[in-house]
Amino acid sequence: MSDQQDDKKLWGGRFAEQTDTLVEAFSESVSFDKRLYAHDIKGSMAHARMLASVGILTEDELESILTGLDNIRLDIERGDFFWSSELEDVHMNIEARLTDRIGEAGKKLHTGRSRNDQVATDIRLYLRDIIDDTIGLLKQCRHALIDLAETNVDTIMPGFTHMQAAQPVTFGHHLLAWHEMLFRDTERMVDCRWRVNVMPLGSAALAGTSYPIDRNMTAELLGFDTITENSLDAVSDRDFAIEFLSASALIMTHLSRMSEELVLWASPQFNFIELPDSYCTGSSIMPQKKNPDVPELIRGKSGRVTGNLVSLLTIMKSQPLAYNRDNQEDKEPLFDSIDTVKICLELFAGMVPLIRANAKNMREAAFRGYSTATDLADYLVRKGVAFRDAHEIVGKSVAYGIENNKDLSECSLDELRQFSSQIDDDVFAVLTLEGSIAARNHIGGTAPEQVRAAIERARTKL
Ligand code: ARG
Numbered sequence: 001m002s003d004q005q006d007d008k009k010l011w012g013g014r015f016a017e018q019t020d021t022l023v024e025a026f027s028e029s030v031s032f033d034k035r036l037y038a039h040d041i042k043g044s045m046a047h048a049r050m051l052a053s054v055g056i057l058t059e060d061e062l063e064s065i066l067t068g069l070d071n072i073r074l075d076i077e078r079g080d081f082f083w084s085s086e087l088e089d090v091h092m093n094i095e096a097r098l099t100d101r102i103g104e105a106g107k108k109l110h111t112g113r114s115r116n117d118q119v120a121t122d123i124r125l126y127l128r129d130i131i132d133d134t135i136g137l138l139k140q141c142r143h144a145l146i147d148l149a150e151t152n153v154d155t156i157m158p159g160f161t162h163m164q165a166a167q168p169v170t171f172g173h174h175l176l177a178w179h180e181m182l183f184r185d186t187e188r189m190v191d192c193r194w195r196v197n198v199m200p201l202g203s204a205a206l207a208g209t210s211y212p213i214d215r216n217m218t219a220e221l222l223g224f225d226t227i228t229e230n231s232l233d234a235v236s237d238r239d240f241a242i243e244f245l246s247a248s249a250l251i252m253t254h255l256s257r258m259s260e261e262l263v264l265w266a267s268p269q270f271n272f273i274e275l276p277d278s279y280c281t282g283s284s285i286m287p288q289k290k291n292p293d294v295p296e297l298i299r300g301k302s303g304r305v306t307g308n309l310v311s312l313l314t315i316m317k318s319q320p321l322a323y324n325r326d327n328q329e330d331k332e333p334l335f336d337s338i339d340t341v342k343i344c345l346e347l348f349a350g351m352v353p354l355i356r357a358n359a360k361n362m363r364e365a366a367f368r369g370y371s372t373a374t375d376l377a378d379y380l381v382r383k384g385v386a387f388r389d390a391h392e393i394v395g396k397s398v399a400y401g402i403e404n405n406k407d408l409s410e411c412s413l414d415e416l417r418q419f420s421s422q423i424d425d426d427v428f429a430v431l432t433l434e435g436s437i438a439a440r441n442h443i444g445g446t447a448p449e450q451v452r453a454a455i456e457r458a459r460t461k462l
């Protein structure tokens with residue numbers, strides 16, 4: 001096959017010696033940047049159309065370039081394309097093959113551009129698609145969380161601070177807290193897309209090009225919102241990718257926090273939820289075990305995504321203008337984060353609808369945790385007691401409850417009145433878990449009525 005021969009360097013003109021083989025292996029990027037092939041071809045096609053429209057290519061040359069690139073794309077998709085590391089990267093592999101196949105016209109494709117603006121364009125086109133996919137996956141996760149919240153609007157559980165039972169909340173309210181995190185993650189992706197979707201093509205190597213190019217035409221063909229303003233900046237900065245990695249790291253941080261709670265809740269000690277068998281594994285030695293590997297792995301994988309963000313920030317931080325080869329190091333961390341976030345969101349969206357709440361255990365834990373103590377204090381304040389005094393009275397009541405192994409709601413009126421004569425019969429409405437929850441009846445509160453309204457609002461944002 002002619003594809004496998006003649007891997008002559010496209011920049012070889014001024015060189016007398018061959019590249020050292022170790023240098024070649026060290027500097028090639030095709031082994032990982034070949035995943036940009038479709039976007040590279042798309043960018044080249046638009047560039048060729050623009051070149052033809054300004055008279056740099058003839059219509060015949062354009063036709064043969066477009067057909068040639070389309071065939072290369074099909075070959076790659078069929079797995080019938082030889083990627084040569086001697087040809088360094090995805091850009092030169094495709095361009096060299098094009099010239100192999102269509103001859104002279106292929107050599108004209110690179111007129112008015114450089115790999116420096118080409119690679120920046122490819123990454124932006126690719127990331128734009130990835131952002132759209134990520135937003136779709138985030139929406140699937142949010143949808144699943146809202147649905148599970150809806151079935152658990154009245155499911156009472158302890159809310160925690162310092163990992164200690166604090167006040168009763170509903171499981172639905174807790175799940176909507178997770179939804180909020182993923183909603184902001186969605187917004188961050190949408191926002192990041194604005195700065196990604198700007199076209200650097202035309203910046204050429206660093207200073208622009210002497211050909212009469214029409215950048216707006218190329219941008220329009222490629223669906224870019226706008227074009228970059230400064231050629232030096234456009235070939236150099238990868239801040240748009242850093243923003244994407246930062247938004248990705250936040251997604252993983254959120255998924256990791258949720259996973260941590262799932263792991264805790266699925267433990268026999270909590271026994272708040274049942275995770276689906278299909279998302280857990282057993283132990284090779286302890287037959288009783290059902291391990292929550294999926295949330296554990298999601299929690300673990302958040303590490304590399306944060307690391308990838310730090311990688312890109314560090315790669316960028318000392319680079320002088322304009323393009324430097326350091327920037328080739330942007331791709332592996334970027335691709336790794338893309339792949340990791342994708343699979344984690346897919347798994348999360350698949351797992352959430354299969355989570356079952358053990359409502360009885362959740363309620364029991366809220367009940368045992370003196371989680372309505374604040375409600376008793378608020379009750380006393382309504383009766384005219386100063387909050388600090390009320391706090392003291394309730395503290396003593398809780399100590400009494402602990403000593404006598406009783407919840408506050410299980411104490412008799414006489415028992416409670418030992419601590420304050422302000423306590424009357426109506427206190428029991430306040431001391432129940434349901435009473436406590438229903439009382440937090442404002443936007444953002446845990447009252448079932450509010451959680452139902454919050455679900456409606458969340459759905460309209462999907
Ligand atoms: N593979 C390179 C990268 O990813 C493409 C641009 C190379 N440009 C250059 N002048 N060597 O950054």
